[in-house]
Amino acid sequence: MSQTESRGGSTSPEADESDPPAPITVMLSSRLMVLANLLKRGAILRYKRLTGLSSVEFGLVASLGRRPPMSVARLAEAVGQDKGQISRALANLLSRKLIAKSANPKDSREVLVSLTAAGLAAHDAIVEGAQERNQRLLAHLSEAEFEMLFQHVDRLTAIAAEMLEIEKNTR
Template sequence: MSQTSGRDGREASETNDNLSPAPITAMLSSRLMVLANLLKRGAILRYKRLAGLSSVEFGLVASLGRRPPMSVARLAEAVGQDKGQISRALAELVSRKLIAKSANPKDSREVLVSLTQAGLAAHDAIVEGAQERNRMLLAQLSHDELDTLLKQIERLTATAEAMLEAEKVSR
């Protein structure tokens, strides 16, 4: 019986099914989700430390960015959540004077949101933190490796989009 060293450094028997990864964990999609979740968790901690923002709040601030005011509906679409899901976060950001609300001059029934000066400062901290994290990731790859990786991600993304559309049709 051979021994292998696990991620935590402890030895595990290759024949012990309880310690072997389930086949799904070896799949590319699972590995990419683990990577994405690790990056997201690190980002959430960083943006909480840098700007005092929760994950939903930093998503809203990042989406608003240095753009013209946008409707709450458009913002909800940009972050992939419905208006109800973001309303509490918007209220909190307004109370902290990071976001300003105003009526749309073209349609007074529509509310527009934009970053205040304090919101712009939080946005800039997010961007700076994201750039630093990106530099740390890219430092692991040569120029050619990065180019290859980005091309492969584009191909995989296109395939994943097609798979999603096929699932939507199959409902």
């Protein structure tokens, strides 16, 4: 391994091309996480540029979509985040007039959230951007490769879900 000099004059180890990669970096799960993180970071930058929304906010707008109003609890479950974080993001969306809140007619204690016309416009920009990103990502695959990739991803997703359940139940 070689050493490089930092600005402070001290040396730090630098990876030599002949060094073998760390074992975890060659695992499929690690490679998929790198891919997912790159895609997420690109999406966050794109949707911030297109809509001015933070990652949590664009997740909420995308989840609300063109659906009937949703409760805050259901929305938190849909995006996989806690209600506190969701509530702060919803307050920002409400102040920007991207969402509307109303009482549930079946249970007045429950608040329902829906997109306003401006929120629907942001949603449509997100969907259009996602479609463009998806097309660019998959443009170099043949139809057969595309089908095979999705079959493999679906199978691996099912296995990963099983593994998660096992971990949840193992104490």
